[in-house]
Structures are given as structure tokens and as C-alpha cells.
Amino acid sequence: MFCTMYSLDKTDTKLLQALSADPRSTFVALADTLGLSRNTVQARMKRLEDSGAFLGFDRRINPAALGYPLTAFIEVHVQQKRLAQIVIDLALIPEIVQAHGMSGQTDLLVRVVCTDAADLFRIDGTILACEGVERTETSLAMGEVIPYRLTPLLDRG
Amino acid sequence: MFCTMYSLDKTDTKLLQALSADPRSTFVALADTLGLSRNTVQARMKRLEDSGAFLGFDRRINPAALGYPLTAFIEVHVQQKRLAQIVIDLALIPEIVQAHGMSGQTDLLVRVVCTDAADLFRIDGTILACEGVERTETSLAMGEVIPYRLTPLLDRG
DNA sequence: CCTGAATAGGGCACTCTGCTCACTATTTTT
DNA sequence: AAAAATAGTGAGCAGAGTGCCCTATTCAGG
Structure with a gap:
């Protein structure tokens, strides 16, 4: 190999x-x-x-401490031809802290942090304004019911 | 305040x-x-x-290095009355590295790591087997097109 | 049997840590 | 305006940790 x-x-x-x-x-x-x-x-x-x-140290920083207590996931549907450019455009939005290219109906799953609902609304608008973005579906995270963890996997090994 | x-x-x-x-x-x-x-x-x-x-150090550990190269997001629809117990049950599945309670159609958004497609299929089955889980929708992450980052937010401050 | 990798143990110069104290600004409160 | 809290600085010190080196041992694979 x-x-x-x-x-x-x-x-x-x-x-x-x-x-x-x-x-x-x-x-x-x-x-x-x-x-x-x-x-x-x-x-x-x-x-x-x-x-x-x-991975980067960024992951250990609590966005809430930075003044962004809210997390949302936005499913983004795009014209697939323009995907590459769209990713570049989205990367310019600071509140987007992560994005995954997905299989299935949704093209992109974007993780966003924001200060409040109005802020989220604004960010969603910014995303929609990107050339080639057709539709978004926003879901607000009400809580991290299972906080990120890897220990169960470590313990199993 | x-x-x-x-x-x-x-x-x-x-x-x-x-x-x-x-x-x-x-x-x-x-x-x-x-x-x-x-x-x-x-x-x-x-x-x-x-x-x-x-936040915890776990977040800095690369799951791929642990032998879990694949990430998937599973939307879980549940009987809301049983939500609390379901979260407890899900927490027993080691491949679930994070879960958010969501607003909107989906009740839970679960982040899973796995070794391959078959593994993902199995994990999805385990989730479905939990009492009170009604339906799941699995999407495989093809790539982290915007890797987790907070620096743009830091730079803006 | 030989080789290479992993580990242990020792050592040395240097740096970093945790802690304390005294002193100075800058705000905030009274 | 005076007093008090808050943040920062600079210095010092004993102890711990780091980076790096070298050597010896063990152990698995060719």
C-alpha cells in the first residue's frame, strides 16, 4: 500500500x-x-x-466566551457547478465556523455561530446572497445534548 | 443583570x-x-x-488518526416525550461524538464517526433501535470544505 | 544470527513555572 | 476630591520541566 x-x-x-x-x-x-x-x-x-x-487549537475555544452563544446548522442547496466558488465565498463569512460537503439532498452543511436570532437571520441572508446558492434551511441548536467527546472511542480501543 | x-x-x-x-x-x-x-x-x-x-481537549484529537476517517450527520426524529431517555441511550453509542437538540423539523442532529459505509449503516441501525426513535436521515460528510475555525471571528474583534 | 525499532535510564544546560512582593497607573466608588 | 478596587509591571527564587544527547536492553522480523 x-x-x-x-x-x-x-x-x-x-x-x-x-x-x-x-x-x-x-x-x-x-x-x-x-x-x-x-x-x-x-x-x-x-x-x-x-x-x-x-487538530487546530481553535476547536478548544468556546465561541460562547467570544460572545457567540448561539450555534446553528444551515443546510445549503447550491448549483453544483458553482460549488467551488461558493465555498470560497462562504469562507469570507466569519460567523461560518465550519462547513461540510455532503452526500444526499443537501450540498453543504454549514455550522454558524451568532449572537442572537436577528444575527442568525442576517447571516442566513448573507449566505443566500451568494451567487449560486439556491436555498437554505436553518436550524438553531437548542443545546449540545451530547458534548463533543472522543473518550468513549478511546476507551474502547 | x-x-x-x-x-x-x-x-x-x-x-x-x-x-x-x-x-x-x-x-x-x-x-x-x-x-x-x-x-x-x-x-x-x-x-x-x-x-x-x-473546551475539552477531545476536540483537538483527529478522529481519522484514531481509525475513523468518515464523519456523518444523522438527523434523528423522535417521540419528544422520550427525548431525555433517548439522549441517554444515544450517549452509550461511542461512535456518536456529538449531538445537538434542534429547533425545527429535526429533533436531534447527531455527529457520528465511522470506519466505513458498512459501519455507518450499523450505527444508524443502533440509533434506530432506541426506544422512541422514529426515523433517521443520514448524510455522509464528503469533506470538511471549511475546516473548523474561529480565527476570522477573533480577527474581527 | 543480525538488524532495526522501541524503550529505559542517565545526564546536562537551559528555560519555564508558580508564587510572592512591591510599585505604578487607571478606573470606579464613595 | 479622596479612597478603593483593578490591571499591569518588574524583580526574585526554588523547583520543575524541556530539549537534546548518549548508551544499554529488549524484542520481533528477515
């Missing part, structure tokens, strides 16, 4: 668990909670980093 | 920007990129932490 992605073993998993438990723990601390030497922990962390196991 | 949430000022914003640029930078490094004293940086970071500006 040409592209063998480095895949995590049990020790890596334990490392990630320990980090999840305490994101600020030092290499030394990790080493002795896992019963490994500091060298090993450092080597593994480097490998994890290099293999792209970590 | 009873609950005045601590709101970030320009300096906090710059701090977060600097952290986004380099999540591993030390207090000392932050202090001199921002032209502040180390004491100030430490104090502000503590305040940020205490005010809940940071």
Missing part, C-alpha cells in the same frame, strides 16, 4: 486519554501516569503531532 | 490568536509576542480558564 497512515496503538491511546483528562499535563507527568519513561512519551508525542493526530 | 458573563477584551483576543498560531507556546513566549509581562499573561490565562473559555 502506498499510503500507510500511522495508526495508533494502545499506548498512544492511553496518552490521548491522559491528555484528555488533563490537557496541561507535562511530559513528565504523562510519563509517570503511564509508567513510561519521559523519552518514550516525548517520542510518541512527536510522532502523534507529525502524523496529524492533533 | 444577575449573570454577567466575563467577556473578552482585545488583549484576551490577542492571546487566543497567539495560542491558535502556536498552541504549545509558553507563557513567556506569549508575553513577549504580545508585549506584556509574564504575570499579566498568566493572570489572563487563568481568568480565561476559569471563565470556561476553553
Whole structure:
């Protein structure tokens, strides 16, 4: 196989668990909670980093703390030919914090943060104004009933 | 007002920007990129932490690195009376990494990671099997066309 | 049997941390 | 206008952590 992605073993998993438990723990601390030497922990962390196991820090910032307490998901239907340009245009809207290209009826699923309902309305308008966007369907997130988590998957490994 | 949430000022914003640029930078490094004293940086970071500006470390872990390259969004329609119990049941499914209670037609928007299409099919079945779940609509994410980001919002502040 | 990878352990210079204290502005309250 | 809270600075210090080096051991695969 040409592209063998480095895949995590049990020790890596334990490392990630320990980090999840305490994101600020030092290499030394990790080493002795896992019963490994500091060298090993450092080597593994480097490998994890290099293999792209970590995503941007942005994800750890709470949008609510920034003054955007509301999250909404907007399904965007577009003229598929213009998809590439539309993505570029959408990327200019700061309140769009993430967008996925989707299979199925919806072309794009856009995650938006906003200050209030009026703000959401305005943002939706901005999206609709993009050339090639045909229709949107907005749903406000009332709450994160299962907060983002990966630990169940880590624990299973 | 009873609950005045601590709101970030320009300096906090710059701090977060600097952290986004380099999540591993030390207090000392932050202090001199921002032209502040180390004491100030430490104090502000503590305040940020205490005010809940940071979310779990889980969010920084790349599910693909864990062996789950596929992401899907599943709209779940439920008997609303049973919503609370359903959330509890869903939380037992490890592949569900997040779920939002929604306004609008869909009751729940569930984010799932999986190994392949067959895996997704199985997980969908598990969700459908929960007492009170009436219908699901699964959409596979083909790609994260706008990767999660908060920097445009930070830059605007 | 040899090789390469992973780990452990030691060491060393340097940096960072957590903490405290004293001092200065700048607001806010009274 | 005076007093008090708030934010920032600068300095210092002991202890901990980091990055980097080298060596020895174990263990699986060719």
C-alpha cells in the first residue's frame, strides 16, 4: 500500500486519554501516569503531532466566551457547478465556523455561530446572497445534548 | 443583570490568536509576542480558564488518526416525550461524538464517526433501535470544505 | 544470527513555572 | 476630591520541566 497512515496503538491511546483528562499535563507527568519513561512519551508525542493526530487549537475555544452563544446548522442547496466558488465565498463569512460537503439532498452543511436570532437571520441572508446558492434551511441548536467527546472511542480501543 | 458573563477584551483576543498560531507556546513566549509581562499573561490565562473559555481537549484529537476517517450527520426524529431517555441511550453509542437538540423539523442532529459505509449503516441501525426513535436521515460528510475555525471571528474583534 | 525499532535510564544546560512582593497607573466608588 | 478596587509591571527564587544527547536492553522480523 502506498499510503500507510500511522495508526495508533494502545499506548498512544492511553496518552490521548491522559491528555484528555488533563490537557496541561507535562511530559513528565504523562510519563509517570503511564509508567513510561519521559523519552518514550516525548517520542510518541512527536510522532502523534507529525502524523496529524492533533487538530487546530481553535476547536478548544468556546465561541460562547467570544460572545457567540448561539450555534446553528444551515443546510445549503447550491448549483453544483458553482460549488467551488461558493465555498470560497462562504469562507469570507466569519460567523461560518465550519462547513461540510455532503452526500444526499443537501450540498453543504454549514455550522454558524451568532449572537442572537436577528444575527442568525442576517447571516442566513448573507449566505443566500451568494451567487449560486439556491436555498437554505436553518436550524438553531437548542443545546449540545451530547458534548463533543472522543473518550468513549478511546476507551474502547 | 444577575449573570454577567466575563467577556473578552482585545488583549484576551490577542492571546487566543497567539495560542491558535502556536498552541504549545509558553507563557513567556506569549508575553513577549504580545508585549506584556509574564504575570499579566498568566493572570489572563487563568481568568480565561476559569471563565470556561476553553473546551475539552477531545476536540483537538483527529478522529481519522484514531481509525475513523468518515464523519456523518444523522438527523434523528423522535417521540419528544422520550427525548431525555433517548439522549441517554444515544450517549452509550461511542461512535456518536456529538449531538445537538434542534429547533425545527429535526429533533436531534447527531455527529457520528465511522470506519466505513458498512459501519455507518450499523450505527444508524443502533440509533434506530432506541426506544422512541422514529426515523433517521443520514448524510455522509464528503469533506470538511471549511475546516473548523474561529480565527476570522477573533480577527474581527 | 543480525538488524532495526522501541524503550529505559542517565545526564546536562537551559528555560519555564508558580508564587510572592512591591510599585505604578487607571478606573470606579464613595 | 479622596479612597478603593483593578490591571499591569518588574524583580526574585526554588523547583520543575524541556530539549537534546548518549548508551544499554529488549524484542520481533528477515
